[in-house]
Amino acid sequence: MTMLRTILLSSLLLGAPLLAQVEDTAPGLMGRVEGRVYISPTGTFRMPIPVLPELGGTIRDTDNVVTFQDAFNLHVSIGVFAQDATQRWELSTRGLKDYLAFFFSSYVMPDFQHAFPGGSVESVVFTPGVMDGALIAYTLLPNGSMFAAKRAILGADDTPIVAKRGNLIFVRNGNIYVITTELAERVTERSTYHKTTEEENQILRERLVDLANKMEFTRPASP
Numbered sequence: 001m002t003m004l005r006t007i008l009l010s011s012l013l014l015g016a017p018l019l020a021q022v023e024d025t026a027p028g029l030m031g032r033v034e035g036r037v038y039i040s041p042t043g044t045f046r047m048p049i050p051v052l053p054e055l056g057g058t059i060r061d062t063d064n065v066v067t068f069q070d071a072f073n074l075h076v077s078i079g080v081f082a083q084d085a086t087q088r089w090e091l092s093t094r095g096l097k098d099y100l101a102f103f104f105s106s107y108v109m110p111d112f113q114h115a116f117p118g119g120s121v122e123s124v125v126f127t128p129g130v131m132d133g134a135l136i137a138y139t140l141l142p143n144g145s146m147f148a149a150k151r152a153i154l155g156a157d158d159t160p161i162v163a164k165r166g167n168l169i170f171v172r173n174g175n176i177y178v179i180t181t182e183l184a185e186r187v188t189e190r191s192t193y194h195k196t197t198e199e200e201n202q203i204l205r206e207r208l209v210d211l212a213n214k215m216e217f218t219r220p221a222s223p
Contacts (some may be wrong), residue, residue, distance in 0.1 A: 030061050038066060044080050044175055047215045073184035075146040076211060081176045091171065097126045100135035100169050108167065108178060109139070116144040122164070123201070131177075131212055134170035138201055141165060145187045161187055166204030172217050181207055 030041040039046040041063050049068065051057025056071030065079040083091070091099045101124065113119045122138040130136075145163035164186050168179040183204055185193055195203070 029059065030063055031066060040066065040080060043218055045215045045217050050074065050076060069146060073188065075182045077180045079178040083174050083176060096133045103176060104135055104137050104169055112139055112141060116141040118142040119144065130209055131170040134168055136205055136208065137167045138204065139165050139167060146182055147184045147187045163187060164200060166208050168208040168212060173219050179208055179211055
């Protein structure tokens, strides 16, 4: 799974190279856009584009990961990785709950920590009612905010920035999906931000589930 870890580190965690403004999405994208809908390069999923050009929305993608971001408060990455024989074996022997925890701790979190030293897991919960069983992990990432520049422009103090991201991991049609979003308000609202950990988690959970519910998945063709 070395290739998977390389893909995660370069794309899902840090953001793939900027490829397209929302209003001009065709050039350079690996996937395609039809109206206001993004379709992944492999055709495994499609979803409404969650950013607007009027808000500086951009789309970035690779073969496996698409990132949506605007200039204000939205940063979302969606990775989809086909399960190889090893991953299918891990799922069959561990069961879904333990497998998702294994995948997160073995592949996703180590790359977060490599990209953002000092990164930690705040909490992890398995949610049977989401996507037929999903793992939601909340992570704290020092200097891991995609909105640090906006914070500087707003004249924030020099307090070290610790970004918080929610991560939703599930399996669908032989693919592992990893949806990640940052709680931008934690960085951009500065001294006016007073959410509790529970409130933060609820906000991130609702946003992640809403994104997942808007995705349409394509079943693989029958052999």
